[in-house]
Amino acid sequence: MRHLSVPSEQTQAWLQRCKANGWLAQSGVVEVDERHRGLPLNEAAPAEGDDCWEGFLHVEIEPRTRGPTHWTHHLPAPLQALPESTWPSSYETQGDVLIFKLDEASEPHAHAIAEAMLKQMPNVRIVCADAGVKGDFRVRDLTPLLSRDGSTVSATRVREHDQVVDVDPGEAYYSARLAQQRKNTYDEVQAFQQHLGRPVVVADPYAGVGPAFVLMLKHTGLLQGYLAGDLNPKAVDLMRKNIARWTRKNSTNFNPSTVVCKDARAWKNEPELSGRADVILVNLPHDSFEHLPDLFPLFVPQGEGLLRGWAIIERTSLDGRVEQLESLVRAAGGTPHDAHVLEIKDFSTTRCFVLFQTLIAWD
Ligand SMILES: C[S@@+](CC[C@H](N)C(=O)[O-])C[C@H]1O[C@@H](n2cnc3c(N)ncnc32)[C@H](O)[C@@H]1O
Incomplete structure (x- = not known):
């Protein structure tokens, strides 16, 4: 040419x-x-x-044609002739792990899809099919389809707010989509710490791999200590690694600095876990409200506390939720202030994902 x-x-x-x-x-x-x-x-x-x-x-000279711009361009020619609806329209990556959902139309071509995706995306190491989230641990049911180096592990690393986070989508819950919520939580904890005029103790009993602490542990003077836990042992292993990395450069002697693998509802029975938190995060969206009565004993029993959580609720019940939150706080012996329940996004046609928060006076 x-x-x-x-x-x-x-x-x-x-x-x-x-x-x-x-x-x-x-x-x-x-x-x-x-x-x-x-x-x-x-x-x-x-x-x-x-x-x-x-x-x-x-x-x-030979023309320099641009390479394929979409993974489907790498499918074998006979497959490219199939209707576009055959192919998954979306996928998610966590670190070097690519995850997508197979349906009836795409299932017979799972291997070809994985091969095409690996060709198009040089940073992807392994392609997995996702059969949905299962069990109390909210872990995805992943099937490895094809890997660049033969390894079938889904353990990987992502970056959140400039920090490395060890994750494993096949073993523990983590959602990059909630990073902004975690930033908002950090802002709220910072405002509460300034309001109290001293470093605070934050408890996150449903912490997963620990991402709520990414920003808080970086901020010298914000936390006096942390209580972090999860029921999923794999999540707790990753969280220990993550917290160790995030605290390496922070000279604060965090007290408490506790990470446990335990049912959050049983924390109230442990002297080292109960009566110590200024802030409690409740991130078990399908059951958050039901667990609240078991969590109030984790607060320092005098002064002020901050409760912040997320829930999936029927939209028709939204109006009564502030009242419900306030009466749960009163039943635990506290006085709620500035309680609110805000819809964040749709979850299904009848349900929505909400954020709830209240200050609590314990005197
Ligand atoms: C929706 S995930 C939230 C994880 C984390 N907070 C995050 O934002 O990535 C809920 C977590 O609660 C854990 N979990 C479920 N039931 C629990 C219980 N009874 N006590 C403690 N953790 C529990 C699950 O293993 C899961 O990691």
């Missing part, structure tokens, strides 16, 4: 000139030699020797 050979430093100027005159072909700029670049010319461009080229030569 015909290319105009120009000195490298004049590439932009000539690109603009050729484009403005409608002489540029669709393919990309190529390297002619160390000091010259080739601009692809179309049929409409004048012949070599025309004054417009100011003496620059034309050279015949």
Whole structure:
């Protein structure tokens, strides 16, 4: 294909000139030699020797066509002829793990899909099919389909708010989509710490791999200590690793600095876990309200506390939720202030995902 050979430093100027005159072909700029670049010319461009080229030569070079821009372009040709509805329209990546849902149409082509995805995305190591979230641990049911290096583990690393987080989508819950909620939680804890005028103890009994602490542990002077736990032993292993990494550069002697693998409802029976928290996070969306009565004893029994949680509720019950939250606090012997329950997003046609929060005075 015909290319105009120009000195490298004049590439932009000539690109603009050729484009403005409608002489540029669709393919990309190529390297002619160390000091010259080739601009692809179309049929409409004048012949070599025309004054417009100011003496620059034309050279015949293979055009640099752009590679495929979508993973489906790597599917074998007969499969590319199938209707677009055959193929998954979305996927999620956690670190180097790619996860997507198979349905009846795509299932027979699972291997070809995984192969095409690996070809298109050089940063993906393993492609897994996701059969949905299962059990109390809210872990995805993953089936490894194909891996670049033969390893079938789903353990990987992601970055959140500039920190490394060890995750394992096949073993423990983690959702990158909630990173903004965690940032908001950090802001609320910071405001509460300023209100109290001293560092606070934060309890997160449903902490998963611990992402709520990413920002808090980085902030010297915010936390006096932390109580973190989860019922899923795999999540707790990852959380221990994560917290150890996030606290490495923080010289604070956190007290308490406790990580446990335990049912949150049983924390109230443990002297080292009960009566110590200034802030409690409740992230068990399907059961948060039901667990609350067992969690109030974790608060320091005098002064003020901050309760913040997330729940999935019937939208028709939204109106009565602030009242319910306040009466649960009163039943535990506290006085609620500024209680609110805010819809964050739809969960299904009848249910929504809400944030609830209240200050509590214990005197
Ligand atoms: C929705 S996830 C939230 C995890 C974490 N807070 C986050 O934002 O990534 C709920 C977590 O609660 C844990 N869990 C379920 N039942 C529990 C219980 N009774 N006590 C403690 N943890 C529990 C699950 O293993 C899961 O990691």
